[in-house]
Amino acid sequence: MAWRCSGATNAELITNLFNNGLIKDARVKDAMLKVDRAHYAPNSAYEDSPQYIGHAATISAPHMHASAAESLLAHLTPGSRVLDIGSGSGYLTAVLAHLVGPSGSVVGIDHIQPLVDLADANMRKSESGREMLASGQVRFVKGDGRLGWKEGAPYDAIHVGAAAAEHHEALVEQLKAPGRLFVPVEEGGQQYIFVVDKKGDGRVVRERLFAVSYVPLTDAPGA
Ligand code: SAH
Numbered sequence: 001m002a003w004r005c006s007g008a009t010n011a012e013l014i015t016n017l018f019n020n021g022l023i024k025d026a027r028v029k030d031a032m033l034k035v036d037r038a039h040y041a042p043n044s045a046y047e048d049s050p051q052y053i054g055h056a057a058t059i060s061a062p063h064m065h066a067s068a069a070e071s072l073l074a075h076l077t078p079g080s081r082v083l084d085i086g087s088g089s090g091y092l093t094a095v096l097a098h099l100v101g102p103s104g105s106v107v108g109i110d111h112i113q114p115l116v117d118l119a120d121a122n123m124r125k126s127e128s129g130r131e132m133l134a135s136g137q138v139r140f141v142k143g144d145g146r147l148g149w150k151e152g153a154p155y156d157a158i159h160v161g162a163a164a165a166e167h168h169e170a171l172v173e174q175l176k177a178p179g180r181l182f183v184p185v186e187e188g189g190q191q192y193i194f195v196v197d198k199k200g201d202g203r204v205v206r207e208r209l210f211a212v213s214y215v216p217l218t219d220a221p222g223a
Helices: 010-019 026-033 062-075 091-100 113-123 127-135 169-173
Strands: 051-054 057-059 081-085 105-110 138-142 155-160 175-187 190-198 204-212
Touching (some): 010 062, 026 062, 051 113, 091 113, 091 155, 113 127
Parallel strands (some): 081 155
Antiparallel strands (some): 051 057
């Protein structure tokens, strides 16, 4: 798909992804148009492919980011509170921030300090990014995302950008009711996307979607 869905500019990349059905929702398209992927991917920013960003991390392909945002979309409305675990480059954190607007907030958490700093620096490359950091609409913190981030809980939506070895209950606990968790989890040597819904009455419903390949959600290096 990459050959059809690349572009010479961010607008071309996003428009091509939309025209080829890899971005399905117009709100997600608009949010992705507002975030220049070249501020987050060190090279081939306008290709629909993952790129290495250092520290054993990659920025996911834009069609994967679109799919994650679309899975969470019902819980990404103006004013929503979101946690982006394994924020890496900060790209998806920025897209999520555009979806929840100035009355919402997004916390990006990563366990590698240089990546926390990278995400912050990447966002500062644009006026809107600087404003979102200054207002507190977006913040990047360092921590073990397997524990969530209690200080900002409860969340309408939690996205996990690395594959967990198990289902971490702390993440479900930190969801609002209703709220939704998007998380890749390894099962039997294969990673799958799971969507976990906490319903309005507190019931938790877990659904396994498709197989994926993510960076593992691990102990911090040297821990
Ligand atoms: N959404 C990011 C994905 C980065 S790759 C992007 O597209 O840029 C996955 C990230 O998860 C890496 O940055 C890695 O440092 C982070 N990570 C891995 N285990 C973690 C943990 N236990 N807590 C927090 N972050 C973790």
